[in-house]
Amino acid sequence: DAGITQSPRHKVTETGTPVTLRCHQTENHRYMYWYRQDPGHGLRLIHYSYGVKDTDKGEVSDGYSVSRSKTEDFLLTLESATSSQTSVYFCAISVEWSGAYEQYFGPGTRLTVT
Amino acid sequence: AQSVTQPDIHITVSEGASLELRCNYSYGATPYLFWYVQSPGQGLQLLLKYFSGDTLVQGIKGFEAEFKRSQSSFNLRKPSVHWSDAAEYFCAVGGTTSGTYKYIFGTGTRLKVLA
Numbered sequence: 001d002a003g004i005t006q007s008p009r010h011k012v013t014e015t016g017t018p019v020t021l022r023c024h025q026t027e028n029h030r031y032m033y034w035y036r037q038d039p040g041h042g043l044r045l046i047h048y049s050y051g052v053k054d055t056d057k058g059e060v061s062d063g064y065s066v067s068r069s070k071t072e073d074f075l076l077t078l079e080s081a082t083s084s085q086t087s088v089y090f091c092a093i094s095v096e097w098s099g100a101y102e103q104y105f106g107p108g109t110r111l112t113v114t
Numbered sequence: 115a116q117s118v119t120q121p122d123i124h125i126t127v128s129e130g131a132s133l134e135l136r137c138n139y140s141y142g143a144t145p146y147l148f149w150y151v152q153s154p155g156q157g158l159q160l161l162l163k164y165f166s167g168d169t170l171v172q173g174i175k176g177f178e179a180e181f182k183r184s185q186s187s188f189n190l191r192k193p194s195v196h197w198s199d200a201a202e203y204f205c206a207v208g209g210t211t212s213g214t215y216k217y218i219f220g221t222g223t224r225l226k227v228l229a
Contacts, residue, residue: 042221
């Protein structure tokens, strides 16, 4: 257990509404990530963070923004949700081990956009 | 381009049979390689990892994987599958890009175990 929680765990929202997903970690790890998981696509990186206020885009960042004002929290915002953003969203952290990093995941948030 | 390929979308084996899940990668530098398992409705759990050294690595739940640089492969194996191994398995490659650490995941292999 890497001490990662995600909230909410499930959410149904309407097209066009803003949505914010929260990822919280308890161990002050530097790197945090947001992925989406869709059938046939595996996990795709949306955004990641390498420190407070330091974030960058992943491969599927369009329509998403992130913020990290504290080490322990990494927020993912869908400014105006669309049906194509229906997915399961996973937060992850990287933990250094012997000079390299291994990644641990939160339990996920299932988002449905109607 | 960096990529991970898991050529088998679905695999079905009988309980007690051996298992091999394939993973091929394309990565410019020395890769860090991982296998994760995901049970239905759950998050991803790290099974094993390869960073350096011995190319045969052992993981949890009786799994092992072998790194073959010449074949750009990191196949996952288990000598005798249990019904509880039914899940989806993801191979991933990680490394440092521009000073930050990122990962690329394969599309997954779903394992079905027959009693």
